[in-house]
Amino acid sequence: MxxxxxxxxxxxxxxxxxxxxxxxxxxxxxxxxxxxxxxxxxxxxxxxxxxxxxxxxxxxxxxxxxAKRGPLRDEDCFWDYGKARCAWPEYCEYRYIFGDVHLGQSCRLKNSSADLTLHYL
Known part of the structure; x- marks a missing residue:
């Protein structure tokens, strides 16, 4: 690996x-x-x-x-420069909000963290 x-x-x-x-x-x-x-x-x-x-x-x-460790907060999402997209594409999406300074700040969760936390029960 x-x-x-x-x-x-x-x-x-x-x-x-x-x-x-x-x-x-x-x-x-x-x-x-x-x-x-x-x-x-x-x-x-x-x-x-x-x-x-x-x-x-x-x-x-x-x-x-x-077994499954997806992001739970917007802060857990980040920009993958090698792939030119947000990392964790199944959980995170690019969504610009005024005030974002770099690409990583514009990566945000697709779903609410309440739905994602249920995977940890």
Whole structure:
């Protein structure tokens, strides 16, 4: 597998079977300073998803499923200069709003984040 230098990768490990009644989730973010990782938006998003999942009454699993990690906010959408379009084309679209300074600011979610968060239950 070749890794794109532009993409921030998330390495994760989840375990709820080794010790009955206990669970562990480990997240590692590539290209993030370990000192500043607690302020990193990707970690904050993952932490929010896990907390939201833990308190949601319709949660079907003990962990947030990581099989599908689409963007949840307009800030998660960005411009892919290599493909000349918004990254995550199934979730994001180019929609200019007055005041956008660069192409990445004009990439916005197609659907509401309320619909997208249901994938994490």
């Amino acid at each position: 070749t890794r794109s230098p532009r993409v921030k990768y998330i390495t994760f490990y989840e375990d709820s079977e080794s010790i009955p009644g206990k669970r562990t989730a480990v997240w590692e973010l590539d290209k993030a300073s370990h000192r500043n990782i607690v302020r990193h938006p990707v970690l904050m998003r993952e932490l929010w998803l896990q907390m939201w999942h833990d308190i949601h009454p319709d949660a079907k699993s003990r962990f947030v499923t990581k």
